[in-house]
Amino acid sequence: MSTRRINWYKYAAPANFYPLAGKMIPFFTVVTVLLFIIGLYVGFFVAPTDFQQGESYRIIFIHVPAAWMGMFLYVLMAVYAGLGWAFNARLGSMMATAISTTGAIFTFISLVTGSLWGRPAWGVYWVWDARMTSTLILMFLYIGFISLQASIDDSRRADRAGAVLALVGLINVPIIYFSVQWWNTLHQGATFTARSFKMAPSMLSAMLILMAACWMYSIAVVLVRVRCIIREREREAPWLAEAVA
Amino acid sequence: MGGYGFYVWGSYGVTLVLLGGEVLMLLKRRRAVARIAPEPKLENRNAKFEAAMVSDKL
Numbered sequence: 001m002s003t004r005r006i007n008w009y010k011y012a013a014p015a016n017f018y019p020l021a022g023k024m025i026p027f028f029t030v031v032t033v034l035l036f037i038i039g040l041y042v043g044f045f046v047a048p049t050d051f052q053q054g055e056s057y058r059i060i061f062i063h064v065p066a067a068w069m070g071m072f073l074y075v076l077m078a079v080y081a082g083l084g085w086a087f088n089a090r091l092g093s094m095m096a097t098a099i100s101t102t103g104a105i106f107t108f109i110s111l112v113t114g115s116l117w118g119r120p121a122w123g124v125y126w127v128w129d130a131r132m133t134s135t136l137i138l139m140f141l142y143i144g145f146i147s148l149q150a151s152i153d154d155s156r157r158a159d160r161a162g163a164v165l166a167l168v169g170l171i172n173v174p175i176i177y178f179s180v181q182w183w184n185t186l187h188q189g190a191t192f193t194a195r196s197f198k199m200a201p202s203m204l205s206a207m208l209i210l211m212a213a214c215w216m217y218s219i220a221v222v223l224v225r226v227r228c229i230i231r232e233r234e235r236e237a238p239w240l241a242e243a244v245a
Numbered sequence: 246m247g248g249y250g251f252y253v254w255g256s257y258g259v260t261l262v263l264l265g266g267e268v269l270m271l272l273k274r275r276r277a278v279a280r281i282a283p284e285p286k287l288e289n290r291n292a293k294f295e296a297a298m299v300s301d302k303l
Binding site: 018049054055056058059062063066101102105108109112113116117119120217221224225227228231232235240243 | 246247248249252253255256257259260263264267268271274275278281282285286
C-alpha cells in the first residue's frame, strides 16, 4: 500500500493554492456543462409527467438542488470562515468570501423557483411558513455577510467580523432542515430520505444529476473567484509581485 | 408544458439568468483584476520565494 501523503498544509498557502486552483478550473467547467446537459435532458425528455402535478413538478429538478446548495454552501462558508479566524489562515477567509456570492445566488434561486412552484401547487406564491421563512433568513444572512465584509476596509478585520456572523448564523441551517418536522408547515417534508425515495427513478436521476451539476458549477466559480481575490489581496506580497515582474 | 409554461420556463429562465450573470460578472472581475495585478508567471519564481512559500505557516 502506498504511504505517500498529500501535504494539505502546503495548499493552505495562497501561493501554492493559486496554481492548483488554476489547473482544476477547466476540469470542473467541462463536467458542469456535461452534467447540466444530461440532467436537463433526463428532466425534460425522459422523466414522465407527474400524475398529480402535471408538468409543473419539473420545477423541483432545479428547486431542490438550489435549496440544498444554499444550505451546503452556507455550512462550507462558515467552516472556512471559522478556520480562517481560528488559525489565522488567510486562504480560509478568502474561500469564505468567494463562496458567499454563489451561496446567496442559489438561495435566491430556491426562493424564486419555490414560489413559482407554489403558485400552481398551493395557489399562493408565498406564505410565512417555517421552511420558507427560515430560507429567507438564510438569504439575509448571506447578504449580511457580504455587506459586512464590503463595509470594512481592512480585509483581515472584515474576515474576522464575517466569521462571527457566519458562525452565529450556522444555527439557522438545522432550523431550515428540520422545520418541516418541527412545525406544521405548508411546505412538504423531505422528498427523499435514507430509507425511502418518493419518486420515480427517472425523476430522481434528473434531480441528482442536476444536484451534481450545481456542485461542480459552484466549485468552478468559487475557484475562479478565489483566484481573483488572491490576486487582489496579495498583489503586494513577495511571491506574487516577484512572479509578475 | 400543460398550461404551466410560465412557471416552469420562468423557473429555468431565472436560474439561467442568475447563473449566467454570475459567470459574466466573474469574467469581468477577472479582466479588472488582470489590469491591477497581471497573471503571475509562477514558473519564474525566485528560488528564495519558493523557499519562503513552502515554510508559509497557516
